[in-house]
Amino acid sequence: MKLANALSLRSELQTRIRQLESRLDNNALVQEGESPAEDPMELLRELEEDYAQLEELIARINRTNSTTEAGEGGTLSDLLARRECMTGRLRILRDFLNSASAVVNRRTVGEIRIRSAVNVRELQKQVDRDAKALRELDETIQEKNWTTELVEL
Template sequence: MKLAEALSLRADLQKRLAQLKGRMKESAKVQEGDTPPEDIAVLEKEFDSLLGQLETLIYRINVTNLATADDEGATLTALIARRDVLAMRVSSMREVLDFVSEPDNRYGRNEIKTVRLVDVAEARRKLDGHSRSLRELDMKIQGLNWTVELK
């Protein structure tokens, strides 16, 4: 199985666990005299089984990420960490730019005037560069995910 397939399977297991948790909640408490829609013990057994599968899959994904390196020697784990931090940088920069770019809503001369302390054009140029780096890094990670076998 390719790493990308394992990642897809992990996402599916997480969705199934969330749905199962909802079913367990519906069956855990009912009005007096009513019967639960499903047997909670059966649901718990299925939940435990899925959790075991998820734990094994996460372990195998992590082992694979640590053992797989790109052509420059960086492990997938390092690339993922770099991508996560770069995504935080892009998100934060975009949020600041959106805030700074908002129009000044002064309705009269007596209201407080705000002044931009950021060169918006330069900040957008930097943001574009970081966004491009993020896309390229993400494509590199996706490429490795589809070529490497799960350990």
């Protein structure tokens, strides 16, 4: 199985587990003399099976990521950590730029002038360069996902 397929399966399992949680909640209580729409014990059994499968899959994905060389960037795990940090940094910078470039309208000449505390144009150029680097990093990660076989436990 390719790593990309394992990642897709992990997402499906996580979705199924969330659905099972909702179904369990919906069948936790019933009116006296009535039966639940679904057997909660059967749902709990399915939940246990799905979590066991998810745990094995996550372990295989993590082991694959930590052993897959990704060139000069280190392992695939290293690239994933870099991507997560770059994504968080870019989100903060974009939010900051949005605030720094906001136009504050004055109604009278006597009102206090508000100006940006940073050079928005230069910072935007940096954000654009960082966004391009993030896209390239993500492409590298995606390529590895589609070409790397998942390791066995």
